[in-house]
Structure formats: structure tokens, C-alpha cells
Amino acid sequence: MIYSPFESFRNEVKCLLNNALKELYPEVHTELELEIPPPGHGELAFKAFTLARELHENPLVIAKRIQKKISSTIEKGKLIAKVIAENGYLNFFVNIDALASTIHESYMNLGEKYGFNPVKESKRIIVEFLSANPIHPIHIGGARNAFLGDSIARLLTWRGHKVRRHYYVNDMGRQVAIAAYGYMLLGKPKLWTKSDHAIGFIYAVTSTLLDLRKYKINLERAKALGLDEYYSNLLRKIDSLVSVLSELRQQSTEVFDRLVDEFNKREDPEAEINHMIWAYENRDPKTVDLIKGVCNLVLEGFKETLSKVGIFFDSFDWESEITSWSGMTKNILELLKRTKYVSFSKGTLVFNANALINQRPWLRTKLNIPENYEVPPLTLIRSDGTTLYTTRDIAYTLWKFKRADRVINVIGMDQKVAQLQLKLALIALGYEEEAYNLVHCGYELVSLPGMSMSGRRGKYITLDHMIDEAVRRAKVEVEKRSPGLTEDEKQRIAEIVGIGAIKYALISVSPLKQVVFKWENVLSFERNSAPFIQYAHARAFNILAKAGKVARDAKPYKGYIQDPIERDLIILLSKFPDVISEAADKLRPDLLAEYANNLALLFNSFYDKLPVLRARPKELMLTRLWIVRIVQVVLKNALNLLGIEAPKRM
RNA sequence: GGCCCCGUAGCUCAGCAUGGAUAGAGCGCGGGCCUUCUAAGCCCGAGGUCCCGGGUUCGAAUCCCGGCGGGGCCGCCA
Numbered sequence: 001m002i003y004s005p006f007e008s009f010r011n012e013v014k015c016l017l018n019n020a021l022k023e024l025y026p027e028v029h030t031e032l033e034l035e036i037p038p039p040g041h042g043e044l045a046f047k048a049f050t051l052a053r054e055l056h057e058n059p060l061v062i063a064k065r066i067q068k069k070i071s072s073t074i075e076k077g078k079l080i081a082k083v084i085a086e087n088g089y090l091n092f093f094v095n096i097d098a099l100a101s102t103i104h105e106s107y108m109n110l111g112e113k114y115g116f117n118p119v120k121e122s123k124r125i126i127v128e129f130l131s132a133n134p135i136h137p138i139h140i141g142g143a144r145n146a147f148l149g150d151s152i153a154r155l156l157t158w159r160g161h162k163v164r165r166h167y168y169v170n171d172m173g174r175q176v177a178i179a180a181y182g183y184m185l186l187g188k189p190k191l192w193t194k195s196d197h198a199i200g201f202i203y204a205v206t207s208t209l210l211d212l213r214k215y216k217i218n219l220e221r222a223k224a225l226g227l228d229e230y231y232s233n234l235l236r237k238i239d240s241l242v243s244v245l246s247e248l249r250q251q252s253t254e255v256f257d258r259l260v261d262e263f264n265k266r267e268d269p270e271a272e273i274n275h276m277i278w279a280y281e282n283r284d285p286k287t288v289d290l291i292k293g294v295c296n297l298v299l300e301g302f303k304e305t306l307s308k309v310g311i312f313f314d315s316f317d318w319e320s321e322i323t324s325w326s327g328m329t330k331n332i333l334e335l336l337k338r339t340k341y342v343s344f345s346k347g348t349l350v351f352n353a354n355a356l357i358n359q360r361p362w363l364r365t366k367l368n369i370p371e372n373y374e375v376p377p378l379t380l381i382r383s384d385g386t387t388l389y390t391t392r393d394i395a396y397t398l399w400k401f402k403r404a405d406r407v408i409n410v411i412g413m414d415q416k417v418a419q420l421q422l423k424l425a426l427i428a429l430g431y432e433e434e435a436y437n438l439v440h441c442g443y444e445l446v447s448l449p450g451m452s453m454s455g456r457r458g459k460y461i462t463l464d465h466m467i468d469e470a471v472r473r474a475k476v477e478v479e480k481r482s483p484g485l486t487e488d489e490k491q492r493i494a495e496i497v498g499i500g501a502i503k504y505a506l507i508s509v510s511p512l513k514q515v516v517f518k519w520e521n522v523l524s525f526e527r528n529s530a531p532f533i534q535y536a537h538a539r540a541f542n543i544l545a546k547a548g549k550v551a552r553d554a555k556p557y558k559g560y561i562q563d564p565i566e567r568d569l570i571i572l573l574s575k576f577p578d579v580i581s582e583a584a585d586k587l588r589p590d591l592l593a594e595y596a597n598n599l600a601l602l603f604n605s606f607y608d609k610l611p612v613l614r615a616r617p618k619e620l621m622l623t624r625l626w627i628v629r630i631v632q633v634v635l636k637n638a639l640n641l642l643g644i645e646a647p648k649r650m
Numbered sequence: 651g652g653c654c655c656c657g658u659a660g661c662u663c664a665g666c667a668u669g670g671a672u673a674g675a676g677c678g679c680g681g682g683c684c685u686u687c688u689a690a691g692c693c694c695g696a697g698g699u700c701c702c703g704g705g706u707u708c709g710a711a712u713c714c715c716g717g718c719g720g721g722g723c724c725g726c727c728a
Contacts, residue, residue, distance in 0.1 A: 031668090038671065049670065049709090087671050133728070173728055348726055373653050374724090382726040389728050413655065414722055444655065444721075452721085477690065497690085509663065512655060514721055520677090521662065525690055528663085528676040535690050543687050594664065597675080608683090608692040628687090650690070 001109060003117045004577035005102040009079040010034060013044050013092045016080065020069040028054060042084065042091035043571060049088055059088035066090055100556035100570050100626075106577075107630060114630070115637045117577040118160025125161045126400050127153045129410035130311075131168040134298035135179040136200030138305055139460035140517050141412070141446040141453055144506045146463075148443060149410040150311045150643045151507055151589035156408075158641060159584040164314045164404070168396060171295045172319045173389060175203070175455075177276045180294045181269065182206030185262035186255065188293070194464070196301025199294060204458030205248050205256060209263050210270065211456075212241045244457050251458075274384065281386050283325055292320075305464055309499055310643060323395040329387050332395050332429065333380060339428045347383040353424045360427075366436070367423060378421040390418050394425050397438060406437045408587065413442040441587045443511035449518060461517060470498030473523055474531075482650070493647055498523075500530030500644040507642055508593035528597055530644050533635060536600035536607075538650045540632035543612050545648075547625055554625035561623060565606045569627055572599055576634045580641070589642055596638035603631050 002008055014032050021028065030051055037045035048066070052059035063085035070083050070090075079102065081095040107114045129149020132142045149165070156163045170176065182202040183189075191198035215238050222231040249256040263269060279287040299316070306312065323329045333349065336342045341356050342349060353375040357363050369375065380391045400407045411419065419440040426435040447453065453460040475494035482490065505522040509515060525531040544551050561567060576595070583592040612628055615621040636646040 033668065035668095035670095041671075045671090047670070053708095089671070170728070175728070346726085350726095370653065376724055379726055384726085386726090388726070393728095412722090415728075416654070417723055418728080442655095447721080481688080481690070510656095513663080514656070516662095518662090524662095524677080526677075527690090529690085531690055532676095535688080539688060539691085546687060590664090594675090601675080604691055605693090607687080608689095611687070613687055650688075 002102060002106045003110075004581070005099055005106055005574040006571075006578050008102055009094055009099060009574070010044060012079045013046075016070050016073060017046055017066070017090075019073070020066050024065060024069055025051070025055065030054070037089065037091055041086060041089070042093040044092045044094075046090040046092070047088070048090060052088070060085070063088055063090050094571065096561050096567050096570060097556070097558045099574050100561060100623075103570065103574050103630060104556055104626070107633070112633060113637070114633050115576045115580050116158050116160075117581045119581075122160045122162060123405040124403070125156055125163050125406045125408060126166050126404040127156065127163060127408045127410065128166045128168055128400070129153075131170065131411075132302070133170050133173060133175050133455070134196075134199075134295040134302070135175050135203045136298075136455045136458075136460070137194070137196040137462040137464060138302060139453055139455070139462050140466060140506075141460075143463045143466065143502070144443060144446050144515065145410055145412070146306070146309070146311055147503045147506050147643060148441075148511065148589060151592075151641060152408065152410065152441065152584075152587050154641045154643065155580065155584035155587075155589060155592070158580055165312070166315045166317055166400070167313045169295060169299065169316055169318045170389070171291060172277070172280065172324060172387075172392065174273070174277060175207075176291060176295060177273050177280070178207050178210065179203035179298075180291045181273050181276060182259060182263075183294050184290055185266075186259055188290075189255075191297070192252065192255065194301050194304070195297040196305070197462070197464070199298050199301075200455070201248070201252055201255070201458060202259065204456065205245070205259050206263070207456045208241055208244055208248065208458075209260065210273075212238065212245070213269065215241065244459075248458055277386050278384060280320065281324055288320075305467075308467055309463070309503070310645070317396065317399075319392055319396065322399050323392040324387065326395075328395040328399070329392050332398070333387075333391070335429055336380065336425065341428050342380070349380040351378040351380055351421070351425055351428070353378055353421050356424055356428050363424070363427065367420065369420070375420060375424065376417060378425070390422055390425075393418075393422055394429070397422060397426065398431065398434070401431070401434045401437070406439065407434075408439045408441050410441045410443070413444050416440070416442060439587070441511075444514035446506075446515045446517055449516055466502055466522065467499060469519070470502050470523055471495050472498070474498035474501070474525070477525060477531075478650070493650055496645045496647045497525070497531050497534060497650065500534055500639070501525060503642060503644050504530035504533075504593060507589050508597075510590050511588070527601070530639070530642075531650075533596050533600040533639060534644070534647050535650055536603045537632060537635040537639065537646045538648060539607055540603065540628050540635065541646075541648045543625070543628050544632060546613060550622075551625060551629065554622050554629050556626050557619040557623045560620045563610060565602065565609060566624070566627060569599075569602055569606055569631065572602060573627075573630050573634055576638070583641075592638055593642055596635060596642070599631065599635060599638070603635075 013034060017032055028051065034044045034046055048059040048063040052062050067083055067085040067090060074080050077098060079095055079098045081093045084091050110116055127149055130142060130146045132138055153163050153165050179199055179202060182205060183199065186202065215234050219231065219234045222234060276287055280291050336351060341352050343352060357369065357375060378390055379388060381387050397407065409419065423435040423438055471494050474497040475490065478490045478494050501524065502522055561570060579592055579595045583589055610624060612621065612624040615624050639646045
């Protein structure tokens with residue numbers, strides 16, 4: 001069974017090279033490293049420089065000698081056509097007919113699943129992603145997470161793993177309590193707009209009021225103590241909060257005024273919120289009802305939004321139920337206390353992560369911790385006895401490992417330290433294997449031009465807004481280009497194209513790069529965008545549709561692949577399964593996005609230059625039709641693995 | 651202050667792990683292509699101190715050291 005044609009070619013090259021090297025230089029044992037040469041120099045290259053240094057010989061001479069040896073052993077009809085020594089490189093040229101028929105063989109076996117490239121040992125993998133706090137709508141930062149996580153889950157499935165998507169509902173945090181507090185102050189009102197948007201508003205107002213109150217208290221103290229600098233500093237902060245509030249007020253004046261009113265009647269909101277956190281952790285029925293209610297309202301909104309972008313979860317894991325009410329976090333705290341890495345400090349329990357590292361210095365290499373970096377201690381419980389996020393996350397992680405061999409957490413880079421502390425805590429508890437199988441798939445955050453987003457201040461662009469805008473703009477394009485379609489068709493295409501554009505924009509950049517959100521970048525419908533790739537797919541599909549029954553006879557005929565564009569296309573198509581394995585193993589969907597764009601680019605050139613249905617003789621037509629078929633399948637699969645739909649027409 | 655990530659064409663980015671053959675795309679700019687499978691397209695062109703300075707090397711965008719600029723983290727937040 002051939003999954004990866006290009007891999008077959010690579011293996012043949014390696015085999016030939018190995019044999020030649022064994023005979024020519026039996027004393028040398030170098031690891032064979034092959035690279036992709038620049039255009040015109042074959043498809044795989046072996047660099048003779050390293051070998052040359054070892055043998056103290058001229059690389060050009062060595063390359064020539066190996067070439068001579070290998071040339072005689074190349075078998076006709078196999079994947080290597082010829083080998084040429086140039087500039088100290090040994091360049092291998094692929095036999096395009098053989099490569100095409102290898103692809104064809106793989107396609108005949110896998111059919112529409114061409115590109116499926118399973119690992120030898122399939123694993124149970126949990127991908128935890130999004131897990132946005134249920135206190136405000138999903139914004140563009142959350143969208144990056146959601147698209148990334150979804151695509152990674154899809155890729156891992158195509159790598160033969162058993163993948164499950166989990167959403168961790170953080171219902172125990174302070175933020176949720178704040179949102180619920182505001183909701184309670186309003187008397188649990190009927191919501192005036194989409195539930196997650198409404199709660200997001202209540203949360204932003206309540207949270208800002210809380211901060212304002214805190215600053216004001218500090219201000220009086222500062223005044224009394226005569227701390228002038230601190231005083232004016234606070235004054236500035238208060239000023240900015242006041243302007244945030246006046247902006248918020250404009251969004252929903254009536255609710256805002258009522259909330260401020262109720263808030264100001266309260267003696268000590270801070271204490272009430274702390275009590276709520278405590279009560280929820282201790283499963284007080286009324287508090288449970290309130291907080292769970294608020295979370296469910298927001299989650300309802302999330303699910304509506306996510307279904308629009310085709311993202312679904314296998315499981316919603318409630319933090320409260322799994323980690324706290326089950327007693328698991330308590331048990332873990334007991335176990336942690338017995339290790340020598342936990343101590344009492346100022347009335348709280350602290351995990352000294354660094355003490356663990358000092359005792360086992362090799363962990364630095366294993367976990368990629370910089371030489372002189374001191375991992376900050378982790379506070380495990382508040383002085384009132386309630387637990388903290390990362391503490392509960394230890395319990396949740398172990399829960400996940402009861403159900404999976406590997407756990408991938410798609411979480412922003414801003415939580416790097418917390419994820420590291422989590423791993424170290426697992427090791428302290430004796431779960432070393434689990435720590436190594438826990439992968440933090442991090443990505444840099446999305447910001448707005450000139451500022452970062454803030455849920456606490458209600459400053460964000462929501463995914464809902466982004467979808468509406470994208471679909472609206474796509475609709476305009478569809479109207480312009482395909483006026484003949486029915487209204488339903490136009491709407492459907494606009495949705496596929498608009499949503500695809502957003503997804504591609506957020507997935508195609510490397511996770512290490514921060515994204516500054518600009519509408520014109522996200523809503524691009526030109527090259528290097530989802531619509532560009534979708535368009536190429538629609539064109540390919542169209543040719544196949546026009547070919548009708550003839551398409552069934554499409555296959556590569558020997559000697560009919562002559563144009564360089566056809567050659568390049570076939571080589572690129574042969575690499576698709578390789579790209580899948582690399583993107584999946586490295587958790588880098590952006591690599592797949594780049595591949596899809598390159599394939600679309602090349603296919604469009606092919607489309608423009610070489611006629612398919614009108615090509616004669618018949619063998620040429622059928623060969624080209626076959627190329628179109630494989631391009632269509634690969635583009636569709638690549639798009640789908642990015643979570644993007646491949647339209648049949650546009 | 652300590653640590654992490656990023657810095658490549660006017661703009662958005664790929665390439666950097668494993669150093670090697672002319673540093674690649676897209677947007678934008680200039681020019682050309684629709685009686686031929688959908689022009690959301692194709693072709694041609696201009697455009698680069700690969701942030702700066704050292705070092706390692708026969709060879710550095712890529713590795714090391716030191717700066718500069720942007721972002722993040724260092725909480726009884728998540």
C-alpha cells in the first residue's frame with residue numbers, strides 16, 4: 001500500500017545512495033540527508049560537502065564519483081530517471097511517468113482520501129482547544145485558537161490517530177463569578193441580544209466598576225498618606241476607566257444605568273464575589289444555579305457561532321464537576337503536600353517548581369527550559385482555601401490522560417509559564433510520562449491596531465461580527481460574478497467563501513507570529529487567500545463535470561506528460577501526503593495552507609496555458625483530465641483539513 | 651530587572667530546527683491577456699544593507715555573542 005508517492009521516490013534514492021556509499025566509502029557512516037534542490041536541478045539532492053570534509057576531498061570529485069557508481073544501477077521503469085553531479089551536489093531527477101502511476105495507484109486505493117498518511121502506531125489523542133472563558137463572545141483571538149485547534153484535530157485524524165476534541169469550561173474562575181454577580185444584580189434579566197454578547201456586556205461593565213471602586217479606595221488611602229505620585233497615577237487610571245464606562249454606556253444605556261445603580265447600592269461587592277467563588281466551590285445550590293446558568297447562556301451563544309463555522313466538540317468538560325466537586329483537586333493537593341516541593345507561605349500553599357528542577361537538572365533539556373531561567377513558584381490555593389486555575393488544571397490533565405495517550409492543549413503563548421508549571425507539578429506527582437505527552441501548542445496573540453483586546457473592558461471584535469462582515473462582502477462578489485445563480489446558491493457560496501477567507505487568514509500565518517487584526521487582511525479574496533484556492537478547486541471541478549463519463553477513463557498515459565507545468569504539478573501532487581504528515585506531526589496547519597496556495601497557483605497556470613477537454617490525442621486529454629482530478633481531490637482535502645469548504649462552483 | 655517570541659521588498663508574510671547552487675509568494679505599483687474548460691484568473695516588469703554590530707565557517711537570512719525595535723510572561727487572574 002503506497003500512501004506517499006514522493007516518500008517512495010525518496011526511499012529509492014536513499015537506497016541507491018546507501019549502496020553506493022557502502023561500496024565507495026565503507027569506512028564512512030554519515031546520516032543520509034536529502035534536500036529539495038532549486039528548480040531545474042532535479043527533485044532531490046544529496047549534498048557532498050559534509051562527506052567531503054570528512055574524507056578531505058573535493059566535493060565535486062566525490063559527487064562525480066558517486067554519480068558514476070549510481071548511474072549504472074538505476075533501474076528502468078522505477079522512480080529515478082537520472083542522477084547528475086553539479087556543484088558538489090548530486091541531483092536526482094524523478095521519472096515522471098513512474099511517479100504519476102504511483103500517485104494513480106495510491107489514488108485508486110484511497111480514492112477521495114488520497115493524502116491519508118497514517119503513522120505506524122495510532123494513538124488516542126485529546127485536543128483541547130478554544131476553552132474560552134464563558135464570560136464574553138468569542139473574539140478574533142479565540143477564533144485563531146478555534147481554527148487552529150480544529151485544523152490540528154483534522155490533521156491528526158488523517159495521520160491515523162483517534163482524536164477527540166474537548167472544550168474545557170472554566171466555570172470556577174473569578175471572571176465567571178464577576179459576570180454572574182452582574183447578572184444577579186440585574187435580577188437575572190431576559191437578555192436583550194445574543195446571550196454571549198449580552199453577558200459579555202454585563203461582565204465588562206461589572207468588571208470595570210469593580211476596578212474603579214478598588215482604585216477609588218486606594219486613592220483615598222494615597223491621599224491620606226500623602227503619596228503624591230501614586231495618587232496622580234491612580235487618578236489617571238480612574239480617568240481611563242471612566243471613559244471606558246462612558247463608551248460601554250452607549251452600547252446599552254438602559255441596562256448600563258440599572259447595573260450601575262444596583263452596583264452602587266452594594267456595601268462590598270468584592271467580598272460578595274469572593275464569597276460566590278467559595279460557595280460555588282462548595283457546591284452551594286443557589287450559587288451553582290446562578291453560575292451554571294450564566295455559563296450555559298454563554299455556551300449557547302458559542303455553539304451557535306461555532307456551528308456557523310463548522311466547528312464541533314466531542315466533549316464539554318466542566319471544570320467544577322471534573323476537578324472540584326469530584327474531590328480530585330483535593331486529593332491532588334494532599335499528594336502534592338507529601339512531596340518536598342510544596343510549602344506554606346503567607347497562609348497559602350505554594351509549589352516550588354524551581355526546587356524540582358534543581359534536584360533534577362536534566363528536566364531543563366527535556367522540557368526546554370532556558371539555562372538560567374528560574375521557574376516562578378505556583379500558588380496552589382488562596383488563603384480562604386479556594387483553589388486556583390492551574391491547580392485544578394493538574395486534576396483535569398490527569399482526567400484527560402485516563403482517556404488519551406497524548407494531550408494537546410491549544411493555548412496562547414501568554415500561558416507558557418502556567419503550562420510549564422503544570423508539567424512540573426505532574427512530574428512532582430510522579431506522572432513523568434504524562435508530562436512528556438502533554439503538548440502545549442502555543443500561538444501568539446491577536447491584537448487590534450494600536451492596542452490589545454480586553455474582555456474586561458469590552459474591547460474586542462467578535463467572531464460573529466467577523467463572519468457577518470465576511471459573508472456580506474463575499475455576497476457582493478458573488479452577485480458581481482455569478483448573477484445567474486439562484487438566491488440560495490449565492491448565499492451558500494458567499495458563506496463558504498467568506499468564512500473560508502477568515503479561517504485561512506488566521507491559520508496561514510505561523511503560530512509564532514502575532515497577528516494584528518486588519519479587515520483588509522482578513523477579508524482578502526485574492527491570491528494567497530481561501531477564495532483563491534477555492535476558485536482553483538471550482539475550476540477543476542467544473543472541468544470534471546463537463547467531462548462527464550469520460551472522466552472515469554482518466555489516467556496518466558506514459559509519454560504524455562511533457563509540459564513543465566504538468567511535470568511540476570504532478571511532483572507537487574506527489575508531495576501532498578508528506579505535507580500532511582509534516583503539518584500533523586509539527587502541529588503546523590500553516591504549512592498545509594502554504595501548500596494549498598502553491599498548488600492553486602500552479603494549477604491556475606496550467607488552466608490558463610493547457611487545454612484539457614479539447615486536447616488531442618485522446619491519451620493526452622485523458623492524462624490531463626487525470627491531473628485535474630487529482631488536483632481537485634487534493635485541493636478539496638487540503639481545504640477540508642484547514643476546516644474550509646471546497647465549493648463546486650463560485 | 652529576569653526570561654520567551656518576533657524583526658526578510660512600501661505593506662502582509664514563507665524560508666531559519668539539520669548553514670551551501672540566482673533569498674521566494676501575495677498586496678500595492680507599471681505594462682499586457684477574455685469569439686477557446688469560470689478573468690476571485692494568467693503572463694511580463696520594477697522593487698531587498700534578510701534590524702544593527704561582532705564572531706564561528708571554505709561558505710551565514712539560517713549557528714553563537716552583544717545591541718536596538720515590537721509583543722508577551724514573571725498574580726492568593728485565567
